[in-house]
Amino acid sequence: MATERTLSIIKPDATRRNLTGAVVKKFEDAGLRVVASKRIHLSKAQAGEFYKVHAERPFYDELTTFMASEPVVVQVLEGEGAIQKNRDVMGATNPADAAPGTIRAEFAESVGENSVHGSDSPEAAKEEIAFFFSGLELVG
Numbered sequence: 001m002a003t004e005r006t007l008s009i010i011k012p013d014a015t016r017r018n019l020t021g022a023v024v025k026k027f028e029d030a031g032l033r034v035v036a037s038k039r040i041h042l043s044k045a046q047a048g049e050f051y052k053v054h055a056e057r058p059f060y061d062e063l064t065t066f067m068a069s070e071p072v073v074v075q076v077l078e079g080e081g082a083i084q085k086n087r088d089v090m091g092a093t094n095p096a097d098a099a100p101g102t103i104r105a106e107f108a109e110s111v112g113e114n115s116v117h118g119s120d121s122p123e124a125a126k127e128e129i130a131f132f133f134s135g136l137e138l139v140g
């Protein structure tokens with residue numbers, strides 16, 4: 001499997017509870033390397049642009065309000081099969097369905113406030129990394 005990069009966001013419910021380090025440890029323990037990282041406070045418009053694929057979904061307004069409510073930590077993770085590996089470490093969207101040991105099983109508060117975002121395909125990873133980071137900020 002090839003080395004890949006994927007975009008991760010540690011969401012406001014996790015940064016608020018001071019879980020940034022605990023979440024990053026899950027990534028690192030799974031063999032993912034943080035090659036870019038920054039803490040930012042998204043505007044509602046920026047959150048809306050990032051999640052525009054969900055614009056027609058009933059949870060879009062709640063999701064974008066939540067994502068703009070407090071700071072997030074956006075990161076680029078690198079590793080073998082990083083896109084799927086990150087999804088595996090995250091666990092299912094609804095923490096009630098997330099496998100034991102996953103980030104969402106351990107930390108998520110609800111299906112909406114579920115601690116992490118992760119790109120779901122190579123195309124999404126490319127687009128989402130470019131949304132937050134310039135090439136100069138990616139240090140392998």
Ligand code: CDP
Pocket residue numbers: 054059063092093111112113114116117118120
């Ligand atoms: O984040 P993931 O790719 O697992 O799930 P998604 O289906 O792409 O949905 C994006 C985000 O919308 C989720 O992580 C939740 O924060 C939120 N969501 C929600 O609030 N209610 C749902 N029924 C589904 C998703």
Ligand code: MG
Pocket residue numbers: 118120
């Ligand atoms: Mg998704």
